[in-house]
Amino acid sequence: MRHHLMAGVALCGLATTPALAQECAALEDAALANGSVVTALPVKAGALTIAGREGPVTVETAPALCRVTAELASEPGSMIGMEIWLPAPEAWNGRFLVVGNGGFAGSISTGAMTGPLAAGYAVASTDTGHLGGADASFGLEEPAFLDFAYRAVHETAAAGKEILAGYYAAEPEQSYFSGCSTGGRQALTAASRYPEDFDGIIAGAAAVNGARLHAQQVFTGLVGMEDGTSILTDEDYAALGQNALDACDLNDGVADGVIENPMACSIDLAALDLSDEKRATAEALYTGPMAADGTPLFHGYAPGSEGTWFALRGATPLIVASDFFRIFVHGDDGWSYEGFDPEAEIAAAETIAGDTGAESADLSEFFAAGGKLIMYHGWADPGISPYNSVAYYEDMRAGSTGAEEAARLFMVPGMGHCGGGPGPTSFDMLPALDGWVSGGEAPQAIPAAHLTDGTPDRTRILCPWPEVATYSGEGDDTDAANFACAAP
Structure with missing residues (x-):
């Protein structure tokens, strides 16, 4: 048993609702199709503090939740760690989200889980089948390599739905995946290999075409x-x-x-x-x-x-x-x-x-299953060339039945690798995806802003490729209201 799964998050104490604590504890040691629950601990509403690489991060308004860790196996010798945070039933929005990893993974992406949790999502993450991501030495063993390549996200999605059903006695209305860089590769790999795992997928700066x-x-x-x-x-x-x-x-x-x-x-x-x-x-x-x-x-x-x-x-x-x-x-x-x-x-x-690069751009089965895809990439990315996403998107649109209606790419001017830079780098693709999947309306533009010391000083719109945001010539040129998406 790997006790690292609970490291990095300071629990806020037992949930104040006895029923919540009892229902959460009932999940402990539950058998899963390909694994078992290791811990299930209730956490009360309020501030949830998470230790991150650059210091602790605090979510001031986290709902009461049941925090579950599990161990999964895709084959004998495989050991995939996962964690899922389940908001109290009254705070759950009916959606399930799996978040992706960066680099070589090797840990739970707790930082990416906090925002969706606060928005009411049941949210899960995986370590992709190994501990530590400083190098790729784990890849010398085939179970760990294949789990990192594509199996861990699939197993996490399946187990997460089992755990979720056991806690809420209901299936999620929608299931989503969101990730950037390695997480973007995981996103497109999931759409290609497991087209029915997710109803909607967000793929940022996808590390596809790996070789x-x-x-x-x-x-x-x-x-x-x-x-x-x-x-x-x-x-x-x-x-x-x-x-x-x-x-x-x-x-x-x-x-x-x-x-x-x-x-x-x-x-x-x-x-x-x-x-x-x-x-x-x-x-x-x-x-x-x-x-x-x-x-x-x-x-x-x-x-x-x-x-x-x-x-x-x-x-x-x-x-x-x-x-x-x-x-x-x-x-x-x-x-x-x-x-x-x-x-x-x-x-x-x-x-x-x-195995590692989501080489196929044919996502016809994902779109046939009703899936919706949002891709995004920063034009100033120094890690993964932004032209890679443009090329993949164009190939996918040309080679996938249903892509024209069910996929969009948003390029972000001035943004580096998954964030940062002088452009409008503050945005949230998840509401756009949920509105598209749940309401059937494809996003026409994504609101975005440039922040200085956490305060917006310039707003823009991100446009679906190949359109670009263009100033009208009138009004405040720092206000998104004076821009429109247009053909280049």
């Missing part, structure tokens, strides 16, 4: 590096970013330090005072790695993201990328990224690509 994506990330970490240091300095990154803004910031009618539509942006590096080597490095980061015959192997980064490029350019390549090849592809602790050949490594990864 090519991670090859580009290693390439990014190596190109233009000398002794572990980038030949592009902080001043160079700033100059490249200003060059892009000078060329394209006004394309949406507003000079706000954000490029609304990088795909309509044309930049000229010749105007910059850069050495040939520095210019070639910048061009390589914009274009991505190339095959020997000159064809692109994967996307580069978008204009407007230059200020974040340093994030993948440390002394060594991003470990999520290099370990993809070291562990998942080669299964060799001694493998080194030295002399990395993106084309050869992508070819070597073909045997495992389908």
